[in-house]
Amino acid sequence: MSADSFFSDSGLRRGRLGTAHLVFFTVAASAPLTVLGGGVTTMFAVSGNVGAALGYVLLAAVLAVFATGYAAMSRYVANAGAFYAYIANGLGRAGGVAGSAVALAAYNAIQIGLYGLIGAILQEFFATKAGLDLAWWVWALLAWALVGLLGVLRIDLNATVLAVLLGLECVVVLIFDAVALTHPAADAVSYAGIDPSKLFTTGFGAVLAFTIASFTGFESGAIYSEEVKDPRRTVARATYIAVAFTGLFYAASAWALTVLTGPQNAAQASADAGPGVVFGALDQYAGAVVADIANVLFITSVLAALLSFHNGVARYLFALGREGVLPRFLGATSPRSGAPLAGSLVQSTLAVVVFMAFALADRDPIIDLFTWFSGAAAVGVVLLMTLTSAAVVGFFSGRRGPETLWQRVLAPVLGTVLLSVVLVVLLFNFDALLDPGTAAYLRWLLPAIPVLAGAVGLIWGFALKSARPQTYARIGRVAEDGLHEPGLHPSPDPARDRWVHAGQR
Structure with missing residues (x-):
């Protein structure tokens, strides 16, 4: 059997994804039930902040x-390559390559860490349920095989799987919210x-550090921009929906937890029981079957x-291989x-090399692999x-179009400032994301990884x-000119094309 039967350079399949598909990918990346059971409870336990639920609303803004x-x-x-192409066309091609390195480091890190979890x-x-006590890495290998298989299948099949899982997750979270609000502490x-x-x-x-971690993945819609039905609108719609949904959904669920335990008891209850705060409440008030399903x-x-x-990582590698930034076989x-x-x-x-290295070194899958x-x-x-x-500011500088001043300049500048503040706060509070027993040098080495990758x-x-x-x-070449490449956008906008060419003259 020839290699051609396994590999092709025909590119990604166009027009397979709509707005709903992208919402499934972006929201599923942040894993709502994982955020509630793991992220929210840990946030209360570590921070002791009674009003932590509003952190999700603040960051969503x-x-x-x-x-x-x-x-x-x-x-x-x-x-x-998503952000890689954005940065290349707004801050320069070398900057785009730096951005791609940061993206690969970040998305590979969270993906590999999740195998530990x-x-x-x-x-x-x-x-507990079957008396089958196998090492964590055995189960991680089984999950790895399933993810690897789904990763090479049709992207719309992947979206269907995620849609089903995400829908069921949200139902369980809503059941917990209802249980919490109908069984408040002190009545x-x-x-x-x-x-x-x-x-x-x-x-x-x-x-702020924990809410940032909970939102990781919301921005990934642009990664699928070559496979959507309407590239000019789908990514934007999906991003707005993902931000609004996750921000409000997580805030409501975090608040519901404080109602269940009592605001002043949320930190201690979360520290004592962790995810058990959520699943224990479901078992007590919704029944053992619901708790098991949860x-x-x-x-x-x-x-x-x-x-x-x-x-997401596979598509970043594809884009970089296609454009020759990384070895071409990746395209x-x-x-x-x-x-x-x-x-x-x-x-x-x-992924398998890294998480198996942690297993061989006898490192803890959650405290070490996942948390780090x-x-x-x-x-x-x-x-x-x-x-x-x-990069958005740089991209629209001197470029005419229908965008308002708010879209072209004010919002991107404000966004850059706000995100810079968030980054500084995250760096100064990075140790909050780590186990208290973590070696001191890792508190600066771990956040340095994406920075060094960018360098x-x-x-x-x-x-x-x-x-x-x-x-x-060729770096980032499908930015403006790419809108006119055959097959990339099957439904070009003649009005848009006229003013783009007019602006280039």
């Missing part, structure tokens, strides 16, 4: 400002958990996030499914969004400029 410019630019940039969850679940619903004066107190930095969906929630981040796709086959296989290989890597990923994603917001990418970008100018010239 910041991300909505960012999304304004991001969505405006998405109408002109269709590239599976799902391995530990499956280990405990099957030991009275307290609104202290959504009192703004309670948020900006001790532990605010830790709250535990299963907790597992599939992590699986959905694994699949979403795997697809190969499956002739049957149109999936970025080479990128998917490379990501799977990297998710913290580094949070820093990388915020850095990436900050650079992208600045290496910048050097490589300038090296390409000198050594391979033709490759350098």
Whole structure:
């Protein structure tokens, strides 16, 4: 059987995804049930901040400002490398390569870290329910095989799987919210958990750090921009929906937890029981069957996030391989499914090597693998969004179009400033994301990983400029001119084309 039967250079399949598909990918990446069971409870336990629920609303507002410019630019940039292409066309091609390195470091980190989480969850679940006590890495390998298989299949099939899992997750979260609000502590619903004066107190930095981690993945819609039905509108719509949904959904659920436990008891209850606060309440008030289903969906929630981040990394590798920034074999796709086959296989290989190295070193799958890597990923994603917001300003500078001043300049500038503040707060409070027993040097080494990756990418970008100018010239090429490449956008907008060409003359 020839290699051509496995690999193709025909590119990604166009027109397979709509707005709903992208919403499934972006929201599934942040894993709602995982955020409630793991992120929210840990946030209360670590920060002790009674008003932490409003942290989700605050950060959603910041991300909505960012999304304004991001969505405006998405109408002109269709590239599976997403932020890589945005930064290349706004801050320069070498900057784009730096951005791609940050993205690869961040998304690989969170994806690989999740194998530690799902391995530990499956280990405990099957030991408790079936008496089957296997090492966490055995379960991680099974999850790895399933994600690797789905990663090389049709992208719309992936979206269907995520849609089912996400829908069931949300139902369980809503059941918990209903249980909490109908069984309040002291028989009275307290609104202290959504009192703004309670948020900006001790532990605010830790709250911001955890909410950032919870939103990781919301921005991934642009990764699929070459596969959507309407590139000029779909990414923007999906991003706005994802920001609004996750911000309000997580805030409501975090507040519901304070109602259940009592605002002043939320931190201690979360520290004592962790996810048991959620699943214990479901068992007590909704029944053992609902609690068992919720535990299963907790597992599939992590699986959905694994699949979403795997697809994102594979498409970044595809874009970089197609344009010659990385080895060209990475630009190969499956002739049957149109999936970025080479990128998917490379990501799977990297993931199994890293998490098995942690297993051989006898490191804890959650305290070490998951916590370390998710913290580094949070820093990388915020850095990436900050650079992208600045790139929007550069992209629209001197370019005429229908966008308002708010979309072209004001929102991107404000977004850059706000995200820079968030990044600084995250760095100063990074230790809040780590176990207290973590070695001191890791508190600066882990957040340095995406920064160092960006520096290496910048050097490589300038090296390409000198050594391979033709490759350098192709970096981010499907930004404005790419809108007119055959097959990329099957339904061009004649009115848009006229003023673009007029602006170029």
